[in-house]
Amino acid sequence: MSLKKNILSGYVSQLYVTGVGIMILPLYIKYMGAEAYGLVGFFTMLQAWFGLLDMGLTPTIGRETARYRGGNITALAYRQLYRALSLIFLVVALIGGISLFLVADLIVEQWLQVESLDMGKVVVCVQIMGIIVALRWLCGLCRGVIAGSERLVWLSGFNGLIATMRFIAVFGSMWQFGFTPLVFFVHQLVIALTELVGLWWMGNRLLPSKADSKETIGWSLKPIKPVLRFALTIAFTSSIWVLVTQTDKLILSGILSLAEYGYFTLAVLVASGIMVISGPVSSAIMPRMARLHSEGKHDEMIQVYRNASQLVTVICGSAAITVAFTAEKLLFAWTGDGQLAQESAPILRLYAIGNGFLALAAFPYYLQYALGNLRYHLIGNLVTICLLIPSIIYAAKVYGAIGAGWVWVSLNGMLLLFWVGYVHSKLEPGLHAKWLLIDIAKISLPVFFVLWGISLLGLPTGDRIVEFGVVAALSITALITAVFTSSYAKTVISLRVRNG
Structure with a gap:
């Protein structure tokens, strides 16, 4: 696949995803209210902090996929590495998602500055957030395989579809069931499941066939050892990246009221389009x-x-x-x-x-x-x-x-x-x-x-x-x-x- 086509398709997708996400924000504030949108901003920040659990695995599988495509590692070694990383992804997603679910009430009562929203429903929203961020984090493994295979045209189109369902189709759900944070987050949960299934399907299509290998793939973490140093280095630097880009948002989420935090999030999200x-x-x-x-x-x-x-x-x-x-x-x-x-x-x-x-x-x-x-x-x-x-x-x-x-x-x-x-x-x-x-x-x-x-x-x-x-x-x-x-x-x- 041409590098120019990959970059162009990526830009078209990112411009669409970013544009839709940004252009729709005034409607969120208009129909949901600034305080409810502050909760959405907190959700966005929470997803970024969940990236701390990545441990460098997503960039590692992307790089090893590129190396496999370049003939530097065998199909068997690549499949063994993929299976080992899959195990880690699943375990970490379960631990992280369950942990967020269990501490949702503490987050709402001790950290967020809720003024007019129903506290019980806000707790449920934060619990749903925990499930969503775990599901979306699982997508990282499949994204790594697809990106490493340089199938970015397909990935760009899929991202655009998911963005449409996430940012635009949610108004259909809220129009039908009410413009409330709870309806918003239930809709996002359904889309997160859809995204995971789609990425898993394509990721598995790009893996080398099991039938091509006479040896058993097995279930072992040993294949991670050769890339462990690289993965851990990326894990640490990725953690630093989250700290660098999200510390201000975390601190302000506990200082500002949810309404004020909503306005802050709005401005920062527009600026984030530059990075996107x-x-x-x-x-x-x-x-x-x-x-x-x-x-x-x-x-x-x-x-x-x-x-x-x-x-x-x-x-x-x-x-x-x-x-x-x-x-x-x-x-x-x-x-x-x-x-x-x-x-x-x-x-x-x-x-x-x-x-x-x-x-x-x-x-x-x-x-x-x-x-x-x-x-x-x-x-x-x-x-x-x-x-x-x-x-x-x-x-x-x-x-x-x-x-x-x-x-x-x-x-x-x-x-x-x-x-x-x-x-x-x-x-x-x-x-x-x-x-x-x-x-x-x-x-x-x-x-x-x-x-x-x-x-x-x-x-x-x-x-x-x-x-x-x-x-x-x-x-x-x-x-x-x-x-x-x-x-x-x-x-x-x-x-x-x-x-x-």
């Missing part, structure tokens, strides 16, 4: 780079790395800069609520910039993943978390959501400027200056100055249609500017034009 649209690139290049490295094609691997960096800068960089300049207009055009837009815009602006920094600062991880050595990623994340957690706790308690936002943008900016350069100097000497100046700064700085110059002239204001038009115009301007300052994007476009 970088996902298809990482999903596509990680198995490709791992395969190129295993085949000894080092120069090709680095070229894939640099091209992907430019692509993320063009898309995520221009998006982050646009949101920073149009945060209040964007929120008003989207929700029609002037007060919400005014209060949430500063949070959105900070998190958008911080996520733009983070999308680029994540690239050395992809390089280390391909090389099979995450040592520097591990060290960097340790330093990051030691700085982040106390800073977030202090800033969130003293300054609330704005304080958390300033910590977020400052820390990610420092990571991009200093730590990425250090990692590049260790893994690929001579790369960093070209990467930073040509693949990032040459693209993002012109976008910033163009939008800054336009904003100095004064942006028109008016009703939602006018504000939407302003945001759309600036978004297109930013994207066009980014495309024509990227050597990779210009090359792709010129080839397309030449080939008709």
